[in-house]
Amino acid sequence: MRRRPRGEHIIRLDGVGLRYGLGPEVLQDISFALPAGSFHFLTGPSGAGKSSLLRLMYLGLRPTRGRVMLFDRDIAQTKRYELPALRRRIGVVFQDFRLLDHLSALDNVALPLRVRGVKESEVQKHVPELLGWVGLADHLNAKPSTLSGGQKQRVAIARAVIGRPDLLLADEPTGNVDDHIAMRLLHLFEELNKLGTTIVIATHNEGLVQRFAHHKRLHLEHGTVSKVEE
Numbered sequence: 161m162r163r164r165p166r167g168e169h170i171i172r173l174d175g176v177g178l179r180y181g182l183g184p185e186v187l188q189d190i191s192f193a194l195p196a197g198s199f200h201f202l203t204g205p206s207g208a209g210k211s212s213l214l215r216l217m218y219l220g221l222r223p224t225r226g227r228v229m230l231f232d233r234d235i236a237q238t239k240r241y242e243l244p245a246l247r248r249r250i251g252v253v254f255q256d257f258r259l260l261d262h263l264s265a266l267d268n269v270a271l272p273l274r275v276r277g278v279k280e281s282e283v284q285k286h287v288p289e290l291l292g293w294v295g296l297a298d299h300l301n302a303k304p305s306t307l308s309g310g311q312k313q314r315v316a317i318a319r320a321v322i323g324r325p326d327l328l329l330a331d332e333p334t335g336n337v338d339d340h341i342a343m344r345l346l347h348l349f350e351e352l353n354k355l356g357t358t359i360v361i362a363t364h365n366e367g368l369v370q371r372f373a374h375h376k377r378l379h380l381e382h383g384t385v386s387k388v389e390e
């Protein structure tokens with residue numbers, strides 16, 4: 161695995177603001193830093209700006225003011241051609257899954273490994289194992305269009321974690337599954353965290369956060385951070 165210097169902040173925002181087009185600022189004065197290996201729930205009511213903040217963190221959007229540092233690089237100073245390499249260190253679970261419709265569940269999850277040139281024998285070993293773990297052993301060859309929302313969500317999670325990213329960002333990753341599967345998915349994120357991945361999970365499921373209350377919390381209220389435990 162990649163070596164990380166001790167004490168590095170995986171991501172750091174200073175005085176960040178974000179507006180969409182000419183609209184009002186939906187995020188204001190956001191400042192926090194997440195140490196390598198930390199595990200945070202990103203909480204706050206619907207519309208507070210959780211998804212927008214995650215977009216800034218996976219470089220899906222640029223802030224309209226302030227500074228974003230990712231893996232100790234100032235994003236505003238980073239050349240465009242250098243960004244894909246930074247993005248490959250991030251696993252993202254999108255709220256709308258963003259699976260490739262023409263690929264099977266197995267091939268969707270295998271994609272990050274194949275892009276990286278992992279041996280096919282390894283792919284064929286690890287991908288079915290992980291899909292089995294999230295309860296999809298019987299759906300390896302299923303196309304996304306034949307899967308339920310909760311099943312697609314689990315494929316999306318498997319794809320985000322399979323490559324053991326340095327940073328995992330998940331937007332409401334348990335929004336479509338039953339409680340016992342939500343618990344299992346949270347345990348999967350915890351296992352990944354033990355292997356060194358920094359985790360941020362956006363959720364408005366207070367019950368789930370309470371059950372995993374040993375993790376830290378980054379709380380958004382009206383577009384700004386009202387509480388961060390570092």
Ligand SMILES: Nc1ncnc2c1ncn2[C@@H]1O[C@H](COP(=O)(O)OP(=O)(O)O)[C@@H](O)[C@H]1O
Nearest residue numbers: 180183186204205206207208209210211212213
């Ligand atoms: N693509 C967009 N264009 C314009 N406004 C947006 C867009 N996405 C989100 N917003 C607005 O930004 C605010 C925060 O939304 P969002 O980040 O989705 O919050 P949350 O994920 O906490 O529900 C809301 O007022 C929402 O309407």
Ligand SMILES: [Mg+2]
Nearest residue numbers: 210211212331
């Ligand atoms: Mg959201």
